Amino acid sequence: MISEKRTWPPLLVFGLAFLFLSVLLNVIYPANSLFSWRLLLPSIDVWLLLIPMAFAAGCGKRPLFWTRLTVWALFLFLRLLRIGDTAVPMYLNRPFNLYIDSSYLFGLYDLLRTSSRSGDFLLLSVIAVTVALGATASSWYAWQMAASALAVDRLRLVFLGGSGLILGAALISGSKPVEPPALVRLGQEIRFVQKQLEQQQAFVVRLEQVARDREAHPFSLKGLGGADVLLFMVESYGRIVFSRPQYRQAMAATMDRFAKVLDQQGFGAVSTYLLSPTFGGSSWLAHSTLESGLRVGNDLEYTLLLRSSLPPMAAIFHKEGYRTVSVMPGTRFAYPEGAYFGYQQAYYARHFNYRGRTFGWAPMPDQFVLDWVRRQEFDQREQPRFVRYALISSHAAFNIQPPFITDWAAIGDGSLYNDLEPIYFPIYWPDLKNAGDAYLRSLDYEFAILGDYLTKYVTADTMIIIMGDHQPNVQLTGAGESWSVPVHVISRNPRLLEPFRKRGYTPGLIPAQSPPHAGMDTFLPELLEDFR
Structure with missing residues (x-):
């Protein structure tokens, strides 16, 4: 134990260490501006962490x-x-959940790696590693300096005595900090684990009840009359494109072009909004909610669904004589979870034998995917098809997009994309506030290829469902936007559209329903009821 008459040098060391650690913890990232006067405010968390260290010093x-x-x-x-706590609300429009979101680290790495140019990602990686190592090493040194200062008897006693007085006064007066300390947030996360387990149990009860009801009241799909059903899930296609004036004008032009193409070929369309279970990402929650008919709100519920006996959409279609096909070109890794969804045939990235360049996160363009699946599945039609496509060319960060190919016969194995210049937008993670034009162009591309594909290749009696999986991230939507997504049902056969009209779908391609909207989980039960 050290005893010193002069306490000024240790006090100076202690103050500088306290200030540095406070600044390091006060930095808000990601944010537009990393530096402000708030960085210099003493951190309650650092102060509280110094107290046990002071006792240990004695x-x-x-x-x-x-x-x-x-x-x-x-x-x-x-x-x-x-x-x-900063990043998750910014991109997913919900609070950070340590129990659930920690599993997304590899996905975040993969998204940044694939959606950035190679040189940009290398630079970003070097900066990130350098900053992380610098913060780790410097914080260790700062805590070491604080510890050496607290080993001085007089300084330690003054610090502990002052801390006791401040804590006592705060408890007596009931004072609370303007923002909860990070230690309080950590305690909330620990308590949330128990709450999450209780919510899981409640979800299992709902899951088992829906499974029993579906088994007790089996549905048929005879009302479809053997029509093909094509379900297109469009990445990041959210209500924002119609609810915000800065997007609505451009999107209205896109839908007007799409509508004219459909009208020329005798297609009719009705539209509505449905509430997605996710926002800004986690598309699998939307897919599983739609295909199970049960709202799946997080990865824990998703895991429980995969282990359940609840028959999903594809299994029901298969039972009614349909060939069921899943098209997921963005799935580049092993996907054992896909077994639950019951498709007879699943096409993942490795199945396409694509020979062209990648486009950001998307390993291949959606136009190539549509053409490849058509050649595999529709050149010969021995039974009706239910095909679910996960379209990915509108995936964030929207910065590298494919061109539209007018001659579908030239697409082949996709090698022609190696000779075509991608469409670039100056967008860099984590700032997507300037991505509006790129986002709208990606959706314009999706509806351009869909319109061309439907009019050229869909000739049989077919029901086409186009649905967004979730809204884009908060930087594009702004705060307070609903979680709703557009849904369009298209067919040349008015009989297939009539049940949707009766349920309140509006004619055309721009939904007119005001919030609140029904959940995405209602779509399957209503489809089974209307076409039994």
Whole structure:
């Protein structure tokens, strides 16, 4: 134990360490501006972490070392927690959930790697690693300096005495900080684990009840009359394109062109909005909600669904004599979860034998996907088809997009894309506020290829369903936007559209329904009821 008459040098060291650690924890990232006067505010979290270290300093060097190591690790964890609390609401429009969102780290890495140019990603990686190592090393040194200062008897006693007075006064007066400390947030996350387990149990009860009801009241799809059903899930196609004036004008022009193409070929269309279970990402939650007829709100519920006996959409279609096909060109890794969804044939990225270049996160353009599946599945039609497409050319960050190919016969194995210049937009993670034009162009591309494809290749009696999976991220939508997505049902056969009209779908391609909207989980039960 150290005893010093002069406490100014240790006090200076302690103050500088406290200030540096406060600044490091106060930095808000991601954000437009990383620097402000708020960085200099004393951090309650740093202060609270210093208290156990002060007690350990009075017990000797060994307890102080292990306490310092524990406090340092907890400090780094709190820093990561604050990044999650900032980033998740910015992109997914919901609070950060440590229990669930920690599993997305590899997906985030893959998204950044594939949606950035190679040189940009390398630079970003170097900067990120450098900053991370710098913060780790410098914070360790700062905690070491604080520990050495607290080993001084007089300074330690003054700090503990002052801390006791401040805490006592706060408890007596009932004062609370303007923003909850990160340590409080960590406690909330720990308590949430128990709450999440209770919610899982409730979800299992609902899951089992829906499965029993569906088994007790079996449905047929005879009302479809053997018509093909093509379900297109369009990535990031959200209500925002019709609800915000800055998007609505451009999107109205896109839909007007799409409508004219459909009208020329005798297609009719009705539209509505449905409420997606997710926002800005996690498309699998929307897919599983739609195909199970049960709202799946997070990955824990998703896992429970995959283990259940609830028959999904494809299994019901298969039972009624349909060949069921899943088209997921964005799935580049092993996907054992796909077995639950019951498709007879599933096409993932590796099945397409694509020979062209990639376009950001999308390993191939959707136009190539449509053409390839047509050649595989529709050149010969021995039974009706139910095909679910996951279209991905409108995936964030929208910065690298494919051109439209007018001659479908030239697409082949996709090698022609190697000779075509992609369409680039100056968009860089994590800032997507300037991505509006790129986002709209990606949707314009989707509806251009869909219009051309439907009019050239869909000749049989067919029901076409086009649905967004979720809204784009909050930087494009703004705060307070609903989680709703557009849904369009298209067919040359008015009989196939009539049940949707009766349920309130409006004629045309621009939905007119005001919130609140029914959930995406209502689509399958209503389809089974209307076409039994």
